[in-house]
Amino acid sequence: xxxxxxxxxxxxxxxxxxxxxxxxxxxxxxxxxxxxxxxRYKDVYxxxxxNEKVALEVxxxxxxxxxxxxxxxxxVGVNVxxxxxxxxxxxxxxxxLVIVSADDPGMHSSQNEQDNRGYGIFAKLPVxxxxxxxxxxxxxxxxxxxxxxxxxxxxxxVTTRLSHSQTLxxxxxxxxxxxxxxxxxxxxxxxxxxxxxxxxxEVEKRMVKLAxxxxxxxxxxIEWGDRSLGIITSGVAYQYVREALPNxxxxxxxxxxxLPKNLIASFAQQVERLVVxxxxxxxxxxxxxxxxxxxxxxxxxxxxxxYSPEMIAQRLAGxxxxxxxxxxxxxxPPLLCPGCPHRGVFYTLRRMRxxxxxxxxxxxxxxxxxxxxxxxxxxxxxxxxxxLGMEKARGQEFASRLVAVIGDSTFVHSxxxxxxxxxxxxxxxxxxxxxxxxxxxTGHQDxxxxxxxxxxxPTKKLDLENLVRAIGIEHVxxxxxxxxxxxxxxxxxxxxRREPSVIIAKRTCALIDRTPITTTxxxxxxxxxxxxxxxxxxxxxxxxxxxxxxxxINPTTCVSCGMCVQVCKFDAIKVVEG
Amino acid sequence: xxxxxxxxIAGVGGQGTLLTSRIIAQVAVDLxxxxxxxxxxxxxxxxGSVVSEVRYGEKVYSPTIPKGQADVLLxxxxxxxARWLDHLKPDGIVIINDERVDPLxxxxxxxxxxxxxxxxxxxxxxxxxxxxxxxxxxxxGNVKAANVVLVGILSKVIGLPPEKVxxxxxxxxxxxxxEVNLAAFRRGVEWSVNQ
Ligand SMILES: Cc1ncc(C[n+]2csc(CCOP(=O)(O)OP(=O)(O)O)c2C)c(N)n1
Ligand code: SF4
Ligand code: SF4
Numbered sequence: 001x002x003x004x005x006x007x008x009x010x011x012x013x014x015x016x017x018x019x020x021x022x023x024x025x026x027x028x029x030x031x032x033x034x035x036x037x038x039x040r041y042k043d044v045y046x047x048x049x050x051n052e053k054v055a056l057e058v059x060x061x062x063x064x065x066x067x068x069x070x071x072x073x074x075x076v077g078v079n080v081x082x083x084x085x086x087x088x089x090x091x092x093x094x095x096x097l098v099i100v101s102a103d104d105p106g107m108h109s110s111q112n113e114q115d116n117r118g119y120g121i122f123a124k125l126p127v128x129x130x131x132x133x134x135x136x137x138x139x140x141x142x143x144x145x146x147x148x149x150x151x152x153x154x155x156x157x158v159t160t161r162l163s164h165s166q167t168l169x170x171x172x173x174x175x176x177x178x179x180x181x182x183x184x185x186x187x188x189x190x191x192x193x194x195x196x197x198x199x200x201x202e203v204e205k206r207m208v209k210l211a212x213x214x215x216x217x218x219x220x221x222i223e224w225g226d227r228s229l230g231i232i233t234s235g236v237a238y239q240y241v242r243e244a245l246p247n248x249x250x251x252x253x254x255x256x257x258x259l260p261k262n263l264i265a266s267f268a269q270q271v272e273r274l275v276v277x278x279x280x281x282x283x284x285x286x287x288x289x290x291x292x293x294x295x296x297x298x299x300x301x302x303x304x305x306x307y308s309p310e311m312i313a314q315r316l317a318g319x320x321x322x323x324x325x326x327x328x329x330x331x332x333p334p335l336l337c338p339g340c341p342h343r344g345v346f347y348t349l350r351r352m353r354x355x356x357x358x359x360x361x362x363x364x365x366x367x368x369x370x371x372x373x374x375x376x377x378x379x380x381x382x383x384x385x386x387x388l389g390m391e392k393a394r395g396q397e398f399a400s401r402l403v404a405v406i407g408d409s410t411f412v413h414s415x416x417x418x419x420x421x422x423x424x425x426x427x428x429x430x431x432x433x434x435x436x437x438x439x440x441x442t443g444h445q446d447x448x449x450x451x452x453x454x455x456x457x458p459t460k461k462l463d464l465e466n467l468v469r470a471i472g473i474e475h476v477x478x479x480x481x482x483x484x485x486x487x488x489x490x491x492x493x494x495x496x497r498r499e500p501s502v503i504i505a506k507r508t509c510a511l512i513d514r515t516p517i518t519t520t521x522x523x524x525x526x527x528x529x530x531x532x533x534x535x536x537x538x539x540x541x542x543x544x545x546x547x548x549x550x551x552x553i554n555p556t557t558c559v560s561c562g563m564c565v566q567v568c569k570f571d572a573i574k575v576v577e578g
Numbered sequence: 579x580x581x582x583x584x585x586x587i588a589g590v591g592g593q594g595t596l597l598t599s600r601i602i603a604q605v606a607v608d609l610x611x612x613x614x615x616x617x618x619x620x621x622x623x624x625x626g627s628v629v630s631e632v633r634y635g636e637k638v639y640s641p642t643i644p645k646g647q648a649d650v651l652l653x654x655x656x657x658x659x660a661r662w663l664d665h666l667k668p669d670g671i672v673i674i675n676d677e678r679v680d681p682l683x684x685x686x687x688x689x690x691x692x693x694x695x696x697x698x699x700x701x702x703x704x705x706x707x708x709x710x711x712x713x714x715x716x717x718x719g720n721v722k723a724a725n726v727v728l729v730g731i732l733s734k735v736i737g738l739p740p741e742k743v744x745x746x747x748x749x750x751x752x753x754x755x756x757e758v759n760l761a762a763f764r765r766g767v768e769w770s771v772n773q
Contacts, residue, residue: 003607004613132614161641166614166615168607240639240642243644322645324664325663325664329657329660330681330689330691331683332661332681333681335625336624369686538682540680540685543680
């Protein structure tokens with residue numbers, strides 16, 4: 001029976017049916033559900049690794065150990081894992097190794113929209129692109145066979161629209177978990193220059209064989225239609241093409257690196273006009289042009305964002321855009337939740353008018369209105385190194401008005417080494433670790449400092465306070481960021497100090513906090529003078545009644561965290577038990 | 579049905595649009611259609627504007643509904659109905675839950691909530707119905723069942739058999755909330771809609 005599955009669940013099912021027994025990942029939208037789903041199978045090992053580099057290294061080890069292994073990450077995660085990635089391309093595999101890169105055209109939840117098919121070309125890896133959940137499952141299973149047959153890691157490249165769309169999938173039988181024999185083989189697995197030179201030869205031979213395979217693989221197929229227009233496409237763009245242009249001829253590529261030169265050339269010859277439809281970079285188009293095949297692509301289609309059927313119909317079938325009604329509507333940007341601990345941090349930092357190097361997580365919303373208390377956000381872990389860099393550029397005086405903020409999961413991911421740099425190179429910055437006991441942004445995954453594994457088993461909990469002290473930070477403070485006065489006092493003291501310090505702002509994410517709410521709030525209209533100070537903290541638990549010029553609590557959203565109570569200078573917000 | 583049915587479900591992150599789209603999609607699967615559903619995860623779930631797109635028919639290609647081709651727009655909030663109106667067919671049907679959730683620019687006083695938004699929507703799309711699903715849900719015993727009241731209204735508009743929808747609700751709603759949700763669904767089905 002067919003079942004609806006998001007693309008990510010289908011990938012995990014495909015890996016399971018193919019007999020994968022190990023999976024590792026660091027969360028990241030849109031990749032997260034791949035390994036979180038895999039972890040539900042009883043007879044497999046799955047883990048949240050501290051970051052993507054470690055996830056891939058665990059994956060390489062498992063493959064070397066003979067297991068079929070799945071590693072998943074979002075597109076920018078591959079940057080973190082790029083070092084082992086380029087070299088595992090040389091060593092090849094023992095058990096099949098499939099690495100999923102979930103790209104995010106349109107940047108629904110990302111800081112850039114890089115096209116990771118480029119990694120396949122640079123690292124010399126086969127890259128497979130499915131177009132719906134059924135293909136996501138089937139192609140994943142096939143990717144394991146390709147990995148073992150050609151002795152190569154395989155990259156499965158998906159995008160947000162595939163990862164998070166549900167389409168029908170026919171489930172197959174659970175495969176057998178087979179462990180291949182492990183044999184020591186230093187020339188293959190020890191990448192010293194002398195051995196690596198030998199492996200590079202193998203890599204180039206492998207690419208030639210893969211290019212031959214590309215000509216006949218079932219991953220690529222031609223759907224003949226009207227030959228006046230031929231489209232070459234892959235991934236979700238294939239669905240948009242079929243929707244918009246049901247009658248044209250289509251060469252659908254499931255293997256996008258290496259490309260099938262003969263198949264493409266023959267398709268090109270048999271159609272009057274040839275167009276490549278691919279989101280983001282002209283990866284396929286460039287290769288065709290290098291081969292001297294006349295093709296149109298990015299002169300018709302944008303390099304930016306997601307495509308759509310209507311865009312394709314407009315560019316290639318002369319369709320008119322749907323009319324706009326021109327209603328002007330206030331935008332609805334995302335907001336920190338009611339009771340979010342991060343609100344206290346950014347409210348305080350804004351009041352203090354300090355410079356804030358920021359990082360990535362729910363707390364990046366602290367950069368937006370109304371708190372607007374973040375100066376930078378580049379990549380995970382950047383806040384701490386950037387604070388040191390700013391201090392070295394502008395001096396210690398500047399550093400006494402400078403803080404770095406970083407989430408707990410992000411700190412474990414890539415904040416530890418820059419903190420070591422601060423100690424080693426005698427920075428004086430103040431670092432605030434936002435310890436909300438979860439990886440909230442990506443949907444509340446556990447991490448080493450929560451003390452719980454991906455399978456929800458208790459494990460040794462990473463003690464952030466002791467870790468930071470061991471690095472050599474002598475001033476470590478732990479404080480609840482929603483106790484505003486106390487929190488501000490601590491930040492002031494630590495900024496004044498000409499030594500590095502770490503403040504652990506500790507309070508559980510409001511969405512996972514199970515502490516019962518025992519109070520309710522109301523605004524006393526007699527006392528409220530309509531100053532809007534409470535409104536400016538940007539909590540949906542409190543709103544402004546325009547007609548009466550008074551604030552009011554929204555009882556369905558307020559979680560009684562008490563922050564607005566502390567912000568009100570007139571004590572107009574009252575707390576009652578029950 | 580040779581044509582694809584396109585349903586757009588819009589709301590505010592955290593309002594429960596996901597359960598609604600899941601129920602509709604499950605019914606379509608049970609009826610033997612090809613079905614695709616696409617949704618926003620990630621940052622927008624934190625109180626931002628969110629949309630689920632459900633498509634079913636004999637064969638569905640794109641998971642997204644081409645702009646201007648949605649048959650029905652179900653909005654959990656008034657402003658969100660307006661935001662997605664351009665995605666509707668010229669004679670498309672609009673169902674709006676009479677809820678107002680102020681977005682940040684309104685909360686902070688930088689912009690006004692357009693008070694006449696319903697009138698403007700009705701002018702553009704005469705097949706608009708405004709319902710108070712929240713009130714009905716409370717009457718059924720739980721405010722959280724508002725999304726299932728909306729499922730009732732929507733399923734009638736797009737012609738899904740009620741017994742099939744109840745079957746899907748039984749599959750997707752936890753047992754202890756089932757009675758309230760079934761009651762909410764039945765109340766929704768009774769609603770009369772402009773179409
Ligand atoms: C290299 C990389 N991997 C993953 C992500 C996705 N991602 C963004 S923030 C984040 C972690 C957020 O957790 P935390 O730092 O604890 O902050 P919170 O969201 O809980 O406030 C993740 C996994 C990313 N942007 N970059
Ligand atoms: S999910 Fe948690 S950390 Fe994220 S905004 Fe909400 S309360 Fe804050
Ligand atoms: S107490 Fe105030 S700040 Fe906290 S959730 Fe309620 S309204 Fe928001």
